[in-house]
Amino acid sequence: MSIPVPPVPAFPPVPFTLTSVKGLRAAGVRAGIKPSGNPDVALLVSDGPMTCAGLFTQNHFAAAPVLLSRRHLAATGGLVRAVVVNSGNANACTGVQGEHDALEMCQRVAAAVGCPVEQVLVCSTGVIGVKLPMEKVRAGIDAAIAALSTDVEAGRQFLSAIMTTDAFPKEAGVRVGDATMAGVCKGAGMIQPDMATMLAFVATDVDVGADTLRAVMARIANTSFNAVHVDTHTSTNDTFLLLTTRKVPAPADWEQRLEPVARRLAWLIARDGEGATKVTTVRVLGASSDAVAKRIARHVAASALVRTALFGNDPNWGRFVSQVGNVAEVKAPQKLLCRLQGIEVFRAGEPTPFDRAAASKAMAREDVSLEIVLDEGQGHAVLMTSDLGYRYVQVNAEYTT
Amino acid sequence: MSIPVPPVPAFPPVPFTLTSVKGLRAAGVRAGIKPSGNPDVALLVSDGPMTCAGLFTQNHFAAAPVLLSRRHLAATGGLVRAVVVNSGNANACTGVQGEHDALEMCQRVAAAVGCPVEQVLVCSTGVIGVKLPMEKVRAGIDAAIAALSTDVEAGRQFLSAIMTTDAFPKEAGVRVGDATMAGVCKGAGMIQPDMATMLAFVATDVDVGADTLRAVMARIANTSFNAVHVDTHTSTNDTFLLLTTRKVPAPADWEQRLEPVARRLAWLIARDGEGATKVTTVRVLGASSDAVAKRIARHVAASALVRTALFGNDPNWGRFVSQVGNVAEVKAPQKLLCRLQGIEVFRAGEPTPFDRAAASKAMAREDVSLEIVLDEGQGHAVLMTSDLGYRYVQVNAEYTT
Numbered sequence: 041m042s043i044p045v046p047p048v049p050a051f052p053p054v055p056f057t058l059t060s061v062k063g064l065r066a067a068g069v070r071a072g073i074k075p076s077g078n079p080d081v082a083l084l085v086s087d088g089p090m091t092c093a094g095l096f097t098q099n100h101f102a103a104a105p106v107l108l109s110r111r112h113l114a115a116t117g118g119l120v121r122a123v124v125v126n127s128g129n130a131n132a133c134t135g136v137q138g139e140h141d142a143l144e145m146c147q148r149v150a151a152a153v154g155c156p157v158e159q160v161l162v163c164s165t166g167v168i169g170v171k172l173p174m175e176k177v178r179a180g181i182d183a184a185i186a187a188l189s190t191d192v193e194a195g196r197q198f199l200s201a202i203m204t205t206d207a208f209p210k211e212a213g214v215r216v217g218d219a220t221m222a223g224v225c226k227g228a229g230m231i232q233p234d235m236a237t238m239l240a241f242v243a244t245d246v247d248v249g250a251d252t253l254r255a256v257m258a259r260i261a262n263t264s265f266n267a268v269h270v271d272t273h274t275s276t277n278d279t280f281l282l283l284t285t286r287k288v289p290a291p292a293d294w295e296q297r298l299e300p301v302a303r304r305l306a307w308l309i310a311r312d313g314e315g316a317t318k319v320t321t322v323r324v325l326g327a328s329s330d331a332v333a334k335r336i337a338r339h340v341a342a343s344a345l346v347r348t349a350l351f352g353n354d355p356n357w358g359r360f361v362s363q364v365g366n367v368a369e370v371k372a373p374q375k376l377l378c379r380l381q382g383i384e385v386f387r388a389g390e391p392t393p394f395d396r397a398a399a400s401k402a403m404a405r406e407d408v409s410l411e412i413v414l415d416e417g418q419g420h421a422v423l424m425t426s427d428l429g430y431r432y433v434q435v436n437a438e439y440t441t
Numbered sequence: 442m443s444i445p446v447p448p449v450p451a452f453p454p455v456p457f458t459l460t461s462v463k464g465l466r467a468a469g470v471r472a473g474i475k476p477s478g479n480p481d482v483a484l485l486v487s488d489g490p491m492t493c494a495g496l497f498t499q500n501h502f503a504a505a506p507v508l509l510s511r512r513h514l515a516a517t518g519g520l521v522r523a524v525v526v527n528s529g530n531a532n533a534c535t536g537v538q539g540e541h542d543a544l545e546m547c548q549r550v551a552a553a554v555g556c557p558v559e560q561v562l563v564c565s566t567g568v569i570g571v572k573l574p575m576e577k578v579r580a581g582i583d584a585a586i587a588a589l590s591t592d593v594e595a596g597r598q599f600l601s602a603i604m605t606t607d608a609f610p611k612e613a614g615v616r617v618g619d620a621t622m623a624g625v626c627k628g629a630g631m632i633q634p635d636m637a638t639m640l641a642f643v644a645t646d647v648d649v650g651a652d653t654l655r656a657v658m659a660r661i662a663n664t665s666f667n668a669v670h671v672d673t674h675t676s677t678n679d680t681f682l683l684l685t686t687r688k689v690p691a692p693a694d695w696e697q698r699l700e701p702v703a704r705r706l707a708w709l710i711a712r713d714g715e716g717a718t719k720v721t722t723v724r725v726l727g728a729s730s731d732a733v734a735k736r737i738a739r740h741v742a743a744s745a746l747v748r749t750a751l752f753g754n755d756p757n758w759g760r761f762v763s764q765v766g767n768v769a770e771v772k773a774p775q776k777l778l779c780r781l782q783g784i785e786v787f788r789a790g791e792p793t794p795f796d797r798a799a800a801s802k803a804m805a806r807e808d809v810s811l812e813i814v815l816d817e818g819q820g821h822a823v824l825m826t827s828d829l830g831y832r833y834v835q836v837n838a839e840y841t842t
Binding site: 098099100101102132133134135168169274275276342344347348351357358361362364365366367368370373386389390391428429430432433434 | 499500501502503533534535536569570675676677743745748749752758759762763765766767768769771774787790791792829830831833834835
């Protein structure tokens with residue numbers, strides 16, 4: 041049976057970043073929002089309106105910047121001149137003051153850039169329930185505007201200024217002829233990234249319209265950022281923006297080239313899951329529908345018992361299979377087949393005899409594959425999950441939002 | 442707002458057990474199924490047919506003993522003469538041989554007791570995917586039959602022989618006039634107890650018919666064993682049997698007196714969650730329906746981020762509230778109120794100022810209360826969950842089913 045999604049390609053270290061995209065300038069500065077003193081205000085500005093498609097958290101407690109950016113995108117039909125980001129404070133659960141502050145951030149950027157306020161989007165990430173220190177934010181925005189540059193280094197500063205608990209910077213990109221596709225993201229939560237906001241910015245310079253961009257974004261999100269997030273488990277601030285400056289004719293295969301960039305970024309987020317030692321890609325094949333496949337994948341990937349077994353390199357087929365058995369929509373459980381790192385461990389209601397030590401050894405890698413194969417239809421789904429180890433407990437029991 | 446479910450009463454050490462129920466004999470013996478050599482075959486026999494109501498796992502991979510017991514109960518309409526249990530091997534994922542073995546266990550007991558095979562139920566718990574060592578099981582059943590007794594000690598041996606990874610024995614009971622209500626259980630998994638089977642046996646001698654018993658069992662399970670198990674997250678072998686020998690006129694309040702016994706047993710299972718340091722009772726009030734309330738409670742209680750915060754005594758309102766915000770059916774999130782150990786921590790979209798150190802101190806207990814209060818209707822739900830600490834990871838990363 042063929043696997044619908046190819047493995048994530050091993051990207052070489054990225055020699056370019058957001059500012060490598062034609063028409064983009066970026067900056068990242070230290071505004072003093074983070075107690076650590078690390079960069080915390082980031083700005084991305086294009087030399088003309090970009091086309092943009094956005095995907096935002098579904099959480100009922102969506103933060104003020106999310107609500108505002110969503111409104112701005114809707115008002116312009118997807119035209120964006122600038123994106124301003126602060127880290128260290130999520131501006132979530134901050135009431136009416138939070139809404140005013142998000143708007144003021146956009147207004148300040150719009151005034152400096154010379155565009156309608158609706159063409160500025162804003163993202164925030166960090167502690168919640170605390171008002172933004174607006175004096176610092178204002179000064180930070182002014183400094184970022186002054187620092188805008190097309191240098192690779194400026195793009196790196198942008199990335200640096202969006203990070204919070206990330207253990208490493210996350211970027212990916214590819215060049216296709218004259219076109220560039222590059223992205224950065226932050227996020228170190230995994231399948232339930234509440235309070236561990238994911239922000240992702242993927243930019244390109246291919247010339248496509250807003251409708252096309254939106255359709256491509258929806259498809260790409262499905263195998264990347266939405267495949268890390270288990271559905272409906274989203275933080276107050278999660279945002280994914282796909283932007284294009286439209287400077288270059290779009291190569292025929294631009295979507296196919298862009299998708300692995302987004303997937304690589306999503307994989308990096310899973311890899312940086314709090315205390316994670318590996319990313320396990322759960323693939324469900326042969327389900328009665330894609331929706332059922334997703335439900336099964338989610339059930340398996342979200343299980344603390346499954347995730348601790350993955351951490352322990354324990355080829356614990358019982359936990360995987362039992363989670364599938366808990367999904368009501370599964371109709372022919374007796375036909376279930378389960379493979380771990382390509383090794384068949386379960387078939388037709390009974391464990392397959394396999395070399396447990398060899399399977400355990402095969403699991404001791406940072407990229408693990410768990411396949412659940414049913415015989416009920418064509419539905420499939422892919423989900424990337426982190427394992428759950430001691431460091432996860434340490435980070436989450438001792439970190440206060 | 443009143444809390445629909447009272448706190449679990451602090452039971453005194455139980456001076457009686459299953460065998461204190463009029464008409465019951467029990468035994469627990471060492472058959473050598475467990476490598477540890479601990480007792481592993483248990484038998485409960487009544488002097489005449491008992492009335493029985495049973496609740497079994499919904500898992501598609503329900504084990505052979507579950508399928509057989511379910512059939513037996515249906516065939517007799519709820520008449521049971523004996524229950525045989527083995528620990529150390531779950532007889533799950535064992536194919537046709539497993540079905541034969543489960544039947545043989547019932548046949549052997551039926552022949553010795555002198556009853557139809559359908560009046561014998563069977564439960565198994567332990568490793569899965571391994572055939573039962575039937576020679577040992579047969580000898581164990583014979584030894585258990587020979588050891589049957591009405592002594593308290595025999596009841597304790599029964600309990601001892603059903604345990605697997607349990608850190609402590611679990612029993613509870615109450616006397617109401619002439620009637621006795623007593624129960625034992627095993628299980629050290631929590632809200633996703635896959636491969637950590639819960640077995641619970643609650644017996645009484647009140648004279649009620651099968652229909653009444655079934656109705657009472659359904660209500661009681663809802664606030665006890667089904668409130669530890671998050672729905673549809675059940676192991677291959679989970680079984681709850683409520684049995685009565687019908688020797689004593691039923692006191693008017695027998696159901697009200699029985700419910701805390703079952704709830705206490707369920708609480709003990711949560712308390713023994715792998716590596717747990719406490720039980721948190723999540724109460725959702727004011728939801729639009731009981732079903733929505735349950736969905737919210739489940740979403741909160743199942744979150745690894747919530748459970749690590751509970752472990753760390755971290756009054757992390759953001760994680761609690763954000764999980765509620767991820768439930769689509771919540772209609773008025775702005776009215777949500779959240780209380781932790783009676784301390785209000787969130788109201789009307791913003792955190793309530795509260796003494797963080799005092800709240801953290803209040804959480805450092807084995808019985809913690811988390812209330813989610815909505816203003817959308819009369820729906821409520823209660824769920825008991827363990828916290829998630831270092832020991833959870835240790836136990837689950839290093840234990841192979």
